[in-house]
Amino acid sequence: MGEPYPKLHAQNLTRTFGRAPHPVEALGPLDLTVATGESVCLVGPSGCGKSTLLRIAAGLLRPSTGTLEIRTSSPRPAAMIFQDYGIYDWKTVRANVRFGLDILRVPRREANARADAWLARTGLADFAHAYPATLSGGMRQRVAIARALTVEPELLLMDELFAALDAQLRTILQDELLELAQTTSTTTLFITHSLEEALVLGDRVLVMSARPGRIIAEHRPPFPRPRTGDIRSTPEFTALRSELWDLLREEATPA
Numbered sequence: 001m002g003e004p005y006p007k008l009h010a011q012n013l014t015r016t017f018g019r020a021p022h023p024v025e026a027l028g029p030l031d032l033t034v035a036t037g038e039s040v041c042l043v044g045p046s047g048c049g050k051s052t053l054l055r056i057a058a059g060l061l062r063p064s065t066g067t068l069e070i071r072t073s074s075p076r077p078a079a080m081i082f083q084d085y086g087i088y089d090w091k092t093v094r095a096n097v098r099f100g101l102d103i104l105r106v107p108r109r110e111a112n113a114r115a116d117a118w119l120a121r122t123g124l125a126d127f128a129h130a131y132p133a134t135l136s137g138g139m140r141q142r143v144a145i146a147r148a149l150t151v152e153p154e155l156l157l158m159d160e161l162f163a164a165l166d167a168q169l170r171t172i173l174q175d176e177l178l179e180l181a182q183t184t185s186t187t188t189l190f191i192t193h194s195l196e197e198a199l200v201l202g203d204r205v206l207v208m209s210a211r212p213g214r215i216i217a218e219h220r221p222p223f224p225r226p227r228t229g230d231i232r233s234t235p236e237f238t239a240l241r242s243e244l245w246d247l248l249r250e251e252a253t254p255a
């Protein structure tokens, strides 16, 4: 059953960088509500303010005007995964994946078991004792993914999570994430450039305008939950993907 309040609520949010005479209006005004358990995807042309919105949600950046509120009930934390991974080169892969659990003071034996389970799911089991410097870019990204998912966060904020992965692994991890989000009712707000990813994972897909990013369209992919990745091969999926492409193409093309 849903909780009586939204997990994330943004109202009249704007963000401007720099000052007059050359301010960059990056975002908004934007209103956004993400309900508990919901998975919301943001798509939009490059530079429209998607990462800015996620950074505000993660508390890394202040809005210029408006508010953004997040409600979580600890001990499950909010977790954020960025494009640029943020993993520690001086820790082993396993210690990196266990990191969030160590902060939560999860007992070592349980923390190792949970970390190992996600290392296996992300195909990194053989590298548990390696150091990140010895891994490829895609593998480093998987370490970051495993680290965020191991804490089973209440709210997952993801910025282009699967961008650097090959198509096959991307599909596998999308399906894993879909299952995880459905079985643990993780609330998710994510950015992607892949419309396929948006349609597989999103309960709602929000299309943003060119900068300053506002929400100009909302789609609810008509695929009931629990969903599996098989929806990728349905005619509805293909039709919705091309509809969204048309919208994005319009926004990305200068007037």
Ligand SMILES: Nc1ncnc2c1ncn2[C@@H]1O[C@H](COP(=O)(O)OP(=O)(O)OP(=O)(O)O)[C@@H](O)[C@H]1O
Residues within 6 Å of the ligand: 017, 018, 024, 025, 026, 044, 045, 046, 047, 048, 049, 050, 051, 052, 053, 211
């Ligand atoms: N710290 C900053 N200082 C100045 N301008 C910034 C800063 N951060 C972002 N911007 C500008 O704000 C706008 C929005 O940037 P943002 O990274 O949020 O876009 P995005 O939609 O995530 O882009 P992409 O899809 O290409 O990653 C861009 O024009 C960017 O140049």
